[in-house]
Amino acid sequence: MFFWFIATSIWSVWFVFRDPKFDYRLVAIAALMPDLLDGLFQAFGMAHGAMHSVVTSITVLFVIMIATAGRRPSRQRLLALPIGMFMHLIFDGAFSATKTFWWPLTGARLRDESLPSIERGILNLPLELFGIVSCIIAWRYFALSDKTRRTKFLKTGALQRPE
Numbered sequence: 799m800f801f802w803f804i805a806t807s808i809w810s811v812w813f814v815f816r817d818p819k820f821d822y823r824l825v826a827i828a829a830l831m832p833d834l835l836d837g838l839f840q841a842f843g844m845a846h847g848a849m850h851s852v853v854t855s856i857t858v859l860f861v862i863m864i865a866t867a868g869r870r871p872s873r874q875r876l877l878a879l880p881i882g883m884f885m886h887l888i889f890d891g892a893f894s895a896t897k898t899f900w901w902p903l904t905g906a907r908l909r910d911e912s913l914p915s916i917e918r919g920i921l922n923l924p925l926e927l928f929g930i931v932s933c934i935i936a937w938r939y940f941a942l943s944d945k946t947r948r949t950k951f952l953k954t955g956a957l958q959r960p961e
């Protein structure tokens with residue numbers, strides 16, 4: 799599950815905020831983090847699932863709000879992190895793994911449930927195909943074959959419709 803989370807996070811943020819200056823790189827990376835981190839923890843037999851809890855996303859949101867008080871530009875950029883993490887939870891269907899989703903509020907132990915992307919099994923395939931197609935559409939929509947636009951995206955995360 800790679801292109802699925804990149805495509806759904808970027809497109810959602812684009813349609814909600816329509817903000818060309820938003821850091822779309824950061825939101826895509828943040829949307830990949832939960833499976834990457836929890837996947838690693840699970841692979842090493844450690845407690846996993848914390849990144850699939852909505853409480854973790856909210857905590858990250860609050861920490862950023864407090865840490866960037868009075869510094870608007872860095873706040874705007876960093877908010878892409880919890881937004882990307884939220885996007886992962888939505889498009890991962892993480893809310894159906896109730897114990898993990900509300901951890902630690904429910905007092906559940908983290909290793910009780912396996913990660914949604916592992917639980918889904920073969921269903922990942924159509925989702926990932928959909929993700930690849932959506933990424934190709936985004937590439938064309940934001941005209942990223944143009945070197946200037948691509949460089950701008952890679953350096954600042956900004957995406958814009960060509961005039």
Ligand SMILES: [Zn+2]
Pocket residue numbers: 832833850886890892913914915
């Ligand atoms: Zn996940």
